[in-house]
Each structure stands twice: as structure tokens, then as C-alpha cells.
Amino acid sequence: MLIANVQVIGRSGLVDVRCAQGVIAQVGSSLARVTGEQVIDGAGAALLPGLHDHHIHLFALAALHNSVQCGPPAVSSRAQLAAALREDRGSGWLRGVGYHESVAGSLGRRELDELVAHRPLKIQHRSGKLWMVNSLAAQLLALDGHAQQTGVELDEAGKPNGRLYRLDGWMRAQLAQSAPASMPSLARLSRLLASYGVTGLTDTTPDNDAVTLREFERAASSGELLQRLRVMGGDALPASAGEQVQSAERKVMLDDNRLPGWDELCTVIRGAHGKGRAVAVHCVTPAELVLTLSALRDVGVHPGDRIEHASLVPQELLPLLRETGVRVVTQPGFIHERGDQYLDAIAPPEHDDLYRGRTFLTQRIPLAGSTDAPYGNPDPWAAMRAAVHRRSRAAQTIGAQEVLTPEEALALFTSAGDDPGGASRAIAVGQPADLCLLSYRWEQARLRLCAEDVSATLRQGEFIYRKQQPVLSGEQHAAPP
Ligand SMILES: [Zn+2]
Secondary structure (H helix, E strand, C coil), X not given: CEEEEEECCCCCCCEEEEEECCEEEEEECCCCCCCCCCEEECCCCEEEECEEEEEECHHHHHHHCCCEECCCCCCCCHHHHHHHHHHCCCCCCEEEEEECHHHHCCCCHHHHHHHCCCCCEEEEECCCCEEEEXXXXXXXXXXXXXXXXXXEEECCCCCEEEEEECCHHHHHHHHHHHCCCCCCCCHHHHHHHHHCCEEEEEECCCCCCHHHHHHHHHHHHCCCCCCEEEEEECXXXXXXXXXXXXXXXXXXXCCHHHCCCHHHHHHHHHHHHHCCCCEEEEECCHHHHHHHHHHXXXXXXXXXXXXXXXXXXXXXXXXXXXXXXXXXXXXXXXXXXXXXHHHHHCCHHHHHHECCCHHHHHCCCCEEECCCCCCCCCCHHHHHHHHHHCECCCXXXXXXXXXXXXXXXXXXXXXXXXXXXXXXXXXXXXXXXXXXXXXXXXXXXXXXXXXXXXXXEEECCEEEXXXXXXXXXXXXXXXXX
């Protein structure tokens, strides 16, 4: 296939890009056509490396399509929550997501029974770490028989109150005994991500194991999953190095209200490194970051070690972060999506510490971008816009000194999956033909950073997305709306 007349950032003039056997075989101006070869006219638009979302949770995102939104902005009061739950007239499990205490305070089984009593209900907190279930759901989970299970919260009488912390894996196992759990299909979701220009993903779900890995491999071989996928997980995740699906870093969850002991964390990190595996440590608060960086400094850093989120990084932690040499995988989209709530909940002196951008680049801390969907919007272009504008939904600016240029924002999503924050993948001979073709020149597209400007996406030289409307040719190139 020949992608003709495209603009490649960093090269002058238009070029043709030839793909063969899944890789870029030739890049040059006015390449001779080969008989029988498919030719796509880029009409002067920009050709980018396919985007890689460095932190996403695919099965949870796919399940979200069948879930009730239980938090802001869609739902912001108890009455709205009740109405939203009533709207789902299905039977069987009712699944809610995105809950936040600003809606109706702290919820347990008693409060949920008042909202829905006739079918099992589970609602996930926006943080992703807490599920709240009603009595019918508690029964199906045999919750009362597991009061001793770590993460099961108890009421004053010592009875499980329906609040379950970090027990996704346990809940799945409990339910598998009554009805075999079936994973949601990734087909629709994967096509949606392809329409954003996404050719690679890193699934960072901490309890990914042999079962989920097999399910990802099945989705890849059946054509349901169109992207390359790196799968993080716990100790139970087997090694796998397939062409499309590979197992990746050891994910380490930290939780500010029950941080692991020093020895425990060092043992986990040492264990992963001992198997040649890097770690990806969830660090949202400064306390989590200090603990992690100190442990890494003590144990020693593996080349791929990464910090997930780094949501709040005080100035005084920057030297330690830089010196440790770990990568940061950030979610600039949260500045837009959650910015107003952050401004309310976080003390003003810390506002500048939120999801830093420019500071990390200036300090030469490798920085990669991601959406953390379903906890964030899965559209990486929305995340890029937030990195550039740093504005909340209510148009409040957060950390004006942290703004990135459109090129820097794009680069967050163009480093290789196994080199987050490294150099952008080049459009050069021998590179995998994982590409994202826009409808406009970069000079125009950079002002919009808009998913609608993606006109085609290719992985290994094959289309995984093509926009319906034809690409305009030559000089009739319209200015973007
Ligand atoms: Zn996450």
C-alpha cells in the first residue's frame, strides 16, 4: 500500500509512504507506483505515528457501555441518582459507575436498598477502588460469610456494610461460582479507539491474570481487538510475548489509607525485578510517591519502571523523582474532567502540583500520556487538548505554568508502548506501519487536536479505521470548521 502526498512532521515537503509486510518499506517524494498496489491520496494532510494509550482498563471500559452513570456531571444529587438507576429497566445485575460522595454521601448496602431492592446492584466509586453493593448483591457474593476478608468494610455490629475495597478479583471469583463470568466484548470499544487513531494500548488493570490474558489473546486472534496490547498485572500474570498481545510490567497498587510496609513494598519490587520485570506503581498522593521513590532508590531501578498518575507532585519531590530516573505516565484529561472538583477538594497551595506537564519535561523526567479510561474519557485528543489548555469544565485554569505545546501533547501518545516517555516513534523505513492519517495539515490540526480529524488508522499496514467521507484532494483543501 502507498500512502501518497502526506506531511510527516519534521520533514519538509510532501512525501509518499509505502507499507509492506506490516512495516514501513519506503519513504520519499514521488515514489514510483507499483502495479496492483493500493494508493491512498493523503492530499497534503499529516501522517502521524499511531497513538498509544499508555494506561487504560479495557474490560472495565467495555463494561461501562452497559453501566449507569452515578456521578458528576451526569448525576449530582440523590434524586438524580435514584432516577438514573430507575431508568435501567433490565433485570439481573445493575451496574453503576463513577460515584462520588458529593452525590448522596457515603453509600452502603442499607442506603442502596432504599434505591434498588428488587435486583442486585453494585456501584463503583469514581476512584475505581471501591464497590458498594445492595443486600441482594451481598447475598449473591456470600458477603456475610466473608467478614474477615481484607477490604470488606464492617458496620458497628461487625457485619459487612456493603462497601468493598479493591476486591474486583475476589468479587469476580465469588460470582463465577454461581454464574460463569463472561468478559464483555471488546469489538465496539476497539473500533471506537481505532477511530481516534489509537494503534497501541497498555492495560494497567492490577488483577489481570492468566484468565484475562487468555481472553485478550482470544479477542486479538478473533479480530475483536484491533490494537497492539501490553498487559500489566500481578504476580499471577504469565509471561507472554505474542505478536499482538504481550504481558508487561508488574502493577503495584498503593492505597493512602493503608500503605504497605517498607519491607513489603521492597520485596514486591525486588521480586518483579528478579524476574526481569519492571514495576508500574500507582502513586496519586505525595505520600505514595515518597514511599515508592525511596523504595526504588533502595532496591535499584529497572529500566522500564514507571510511576502511574503522579497526580500531586510537590516541588520538593522533583529532585528525587529526576534522580531515580523513572518514567511518569500521566492523565492530563483529568485536569479538564475533574478539575473543578480538585480545586474544591485540594488546598490552593497544592493546585500547582496537579498533573504537571511542562515541569516534568524541563526536568527531563520521561513523560507519557494516557486516558485511564474508563476513569477518564478514552479519547486521547481530549487529553491532549487538556494538556495544552489546562482548563477545567468550568473553564478554570489549573497550573498555567504546566501547559504543553500541541507537539509536546501529541508526543505523550507517540512513544513506543514499551518505552513510555521515550522518543516519538519515527515514520521511517523498518518501523511497524502503525499509523494515523489526519484530514488536515498539522498546522491546522494542531489548533484543534480533535479526534474527528483522524481520517484513517492502520496497524501493521492494514486499515483498522477509515472515515466514511472521502479525503479532499489537492488544492480544494478546506480550512477546518
Ligand atoms: Zn488506572
